Amino acid sequence: MRWSSELLKAGWWLGAAFFIYHPIFSQGVSTTVGGLTTTPTRVGPSSVFWNPASLGPTFGTIIDTNISLVGGWLIYDREGTNPQTNQEFDSSQIRVLAPNPYLSFSSDFGLSQWRFGYSTYFPTGGFASYPTKGSQRYELIRGLYIPWNQQLTVAYSPHSDWSFGAGFIYSLGFFKAEFDIDMAKVLSKITEGAQVPKESASLNSRSRIPLSTAHGFTGNFGILYRPNVQWSLGLSMVLPMQHVFSQRLEMQRPSGFKTLETGLASLGLEEQFNHQATFKFRMPFLFNLGIRFQPYGYYTGEYYGRYALSSQTPFASVKFKGSSLAALEDALIPGAKAEDSYSLGTVQTFDLWRPVQAGLVGGYSSSGVPEQSVSPARIGFNIFTLGVFARYKFNSHLKLTGEYAHSFIQTRVIKNAVDPKSSISLYDKPSGNGEYRAGMDRAGISLSYEF
C-alpha cells in the first residue's frame, strides 16, 4: 500500500535523519549513536558506528553505555479545508518522549594490535502516534520502524598513528503501522458521476500492518589517523542496508460499505481485506569525515562532516504478492525519490580541572526529503542543534557524562507534495501539502568503565 510505503519512507527518512544529525521523534534516531559527543575521531567503543577504527587506540577492556531521552513534537497543519466541515483542518500533533539506549564494550584480549568490540544500539527508527481522526490519517495514524543493530567490530592498529576498523552489523528490524485508506474512489466507480464525499469517516478503511520483524546485514569500514597528540583524522563509510518485511496488510471494510456487505460477501470479499506484501526499507551509503584538533591541553575541537548518498536509494517500496482485492494483486509501489543530505558539526571540549570536562556541541543538518516527497509520515527538516555536556572522571576507570541538546527546526511549508508514481487505482490520497513545525530536545547520560 502506498500508505505503507509512505510509512516505510518515513521510517527510512527517520533512518536518514540518524545519519544526518537530526534525531527526531524516536529512540535511536540520532546523529549521536553512543552519545552526543561521538564523532569519527573519537576513541572508544561508543563511536564504532561512526568509525570502527575508533577501537584501534584503545587498551584493555572497556564498557561504554549511554541512555538518552529524546523528546520532540511535531505539528502538521494541513493545507485546504476539511471536505466534511468546510472548515480548516485541525492540527495534527505528535509528542514523543523516547529512550535511546546504547551499550558496547571492547577488548584487546591481550593482543597489541587487534581490538574487538561488540555494540548494540538503535541507530535510527521512528514511531509516531497521531490523532486517530486527524487530517493526516491517510498517511499515518500510528506506527513504528526500529532497527536494532548488533555490531561486531574488529580494529587493527599496525602503528600508533594508524588504525583500521571494520564492523559487521546485523540488524533486527521492527515494523508496524496503522493508517486509513479512503475508499471513495471505489464508491465513485460504482456510482459513477455521483458526488462521493472525500475523506468521509464512512469510507475509511482502517488498515493495519501487524508488528513484523526482518533481518538486515551491513558493515562499515573506517580509518583513524593520529599522527600526534594534537591531530586526528577519521574517515569511515557505512554500507547500504535493507530490511525486507514480509507481512500482511489488513484492511477493514469501511462502515459505509455495510449496506453492500451481502453483495461483497457474494463476491468473495470478507469483512477484512487481507494482503500479503513485502515492505522494503533501504538505507544508503554514508560517508563520515572527522578532524580532531587539540591545540592546548585544556581544549579540544572536533569537526565532522557526514554525507548520505540518499539520491541513489529511493525510499521504501511495497510489493504485493497476494491480495483479496484485484487492484492490489502483484501491485508495486516504488519508493519515492530522496535527495542527498549532509550535516556539519563540531564538539568543543574544555578540561576545566582535572576530573571535569565540559563542552559544547553544535551542528547543522540538511533535509533529506525533497518537497514533493514530504508527508506527515516522511518529514525532513533543516535542523540546527546546540548542546552542552559535562564529563566527570571519578577515577582512572570510571567516567560519567551528562549531556543536553536542543534542536532548532526550520518550519517547512509544503506546496507541491505529490504521491509517488503508482498504477494502483484503488484509492486516492491527500497530498502532504501544509505546514510542518517541530522541536526537539535530547538529554542523556553516559557511563564509561575501563577495566
Next chain:
Amino acid sequence: MNFNYRNSIGIAVVCMLCISSASAAATNQFSLGIVIRQGVLKKLAQIVNSTAEPLNLRYCMSSVPQLGKWTVDAEFSGQLSNSDSNSNWTSTNNGAVLLETQLQNLSIKGTLYRGCDYETLRDGSTGDLVISPERRFTGFEVKQPDDNSSIPISVWFDPANFLAKANYISVVAAASIAQIKVEDLRVFSSALNGEDLKISIFTWLSELGGRAFGIWLKEQFRGMSYVENLGDLLREHRNRSELVQFEQGALKITHSKGILDQLELALAVYPRRLNSLFLSPKGIELYFNALILNHEDLNQMNLPLSNDRSDNFQTRVSALKQWLGSDLATEDTTFTRPQLPENQSDFSMFMTEPLVNHIMDRLYREDLLSFRTTVDLGESTQGLLIKELADVKMRLDLGSRRAPHLKFQADRLNLQVSDYILSLGTEIEDRIIPATHIQCSVNLAADLTFDSATRSITLVMDPNSFSINLQELHGNRKQKLEKEDLKLLEGLAKSFWEKYFQSYPKLALFRPVFQTDRATIRPLDLKVQDGMILMDFEIVPGAASK
C-alpha cells in the same frame, strides 16, 4: 373555427361510483374546478378569427310543420370583434351568460336535404347523420355585405349545457344586414329577403348557429364528461422522455416495460350534479367530479357490459363513459366553493391537496412501484475489488406502500416522502438476500404546471431543493449503519436524485378537461390557500407548441 386551450380543469374525484359500495366511494371524493374570466372572450375571438376553418353543423330538423324532417348541412364562419369595448358578458339571474360582441364577414353556407338518415353502428346503436345526394333539396347562402359593417350580436349562453341562443334583437339586426341566396330556388330569393320571412329564417339560422357554437365549445371541454386511461398518458410520457431507464455508473433505474404496458388507471371527469356552475363578476366557475379507478375498482362497480364485448379494461372504460352520462352517476363530492381571489388571468384552475395526492398515490402504486433500482456490483468492481466478473447486484426496492405526499405550501408545492422504506438486498441469480431497511424522509420542492408536450397537468421537480434524511430500521438487530454512514448515503442519494431530477424533472399526472390545438396555455401564477392550489393561466392564441 377552432380554438385550442391547454387547460387544467378542476376535477372532483368522485370516488367509487360503485353502486354496491357507495359509502366507500364517498371517502375518495375530491373537488376540482375551472374559473373562466372575461379576458377569455377576447382570446376566444382571436382564436376563432385565426382559423379559416368554418364551424360545421349537420342537423336534423324534425319539427318543420307539414314538411316533415329536413337535414341541414351548414358551415358557419365569421370574424368576432377583438375589441374589449365591443365584447362583453354579463351574468344573469337565470343561470345564463349574456354574450355581447360584434360579428363581421358573416357567412353561412348550407344545403337542405329531405328527411334525416342516420348511420347504423355495429352494435345496433344509432350513429351520425348521413346525407343522401338524391335527397338534396336546395343550397343556400347567407352573406354579410363587404362594406365593413358589423352585426351586433347578443347571445344567451347556458354554460351548464353549452347551449347558445341569439336574442331577437340580434336576429333582427343580422337580418337587416345580411342577404340570403337560394341556389335552386332563385326565384324565391327576393321573397326570402323580405323582412318578416328574413327574420324568421335568421331566427332559425341563429338557433342552428348557437347549437353549432355550443357543440364546438363543448368539444373543447372534452364533452365535459370523459374517461381516459392514465396509463396511456404515462406511456406517452415514458416513450417521449425515455424514462424507462436511467443509469449512473453501476447504478441503474429501470422501469419494467411490461408492467407499464399493463398499467390501467382510468381518470373519469364529469360535472357535478349540483353546484357545478356559478356565475359572478369574477367569471364563470365550473366544478367537476373526478374519479381515479383501476381495473379492480371498475370490476367492483358492476357496470353494465355489452354482451358482445370482452371483459377487459377498455370495455369497462367504455361502460364507465356511458354510466357517467346516466342518471346513476349522481354522487357528488363534498364540496366547498373556494373563495376566489381577484385575478386578471384568462382562467384559473383549482384543485385540492387530497386530489393531487390521491393521483400521486395511485400513480405510485400502479406505476412507480414497478421501478427497479440495481447496482451491478460485479461489473463495477471487476478489476478493482474482484478479479473475475461476477453476476452480483444490489437491489433497492421501494419497500413502502405509502406514496410520496405533496404538501401545499405558500406559493410552492413541497413533495414530501416521509416514513418511506427502502429495502436493500443482494440479488444473486434469482434470489434476493436482504441486507437492511432504511427509512427515508425526502423533501423536494415542485411546481405544478401545464406541460405543452403531453398536454397534461405535470409535476415539475426542482432538483436543487432535494433533501433527504435517512434512518436505519434495525429492529432488534444490531445497528449496521452509523451516523456517518447514513450521512454518506444521504449525500449519495442527494447527488443521484438531483441528477435524476435534472434529467427527468417532470411527472405527468393527468390531462385536463379543457383541451384545444389552437392556443398555448401559459402558467402565470400559483397560489396555495386553505389546502387547495389555484393556478392561473394565460391563453396565447395560435398553434399549441409541443
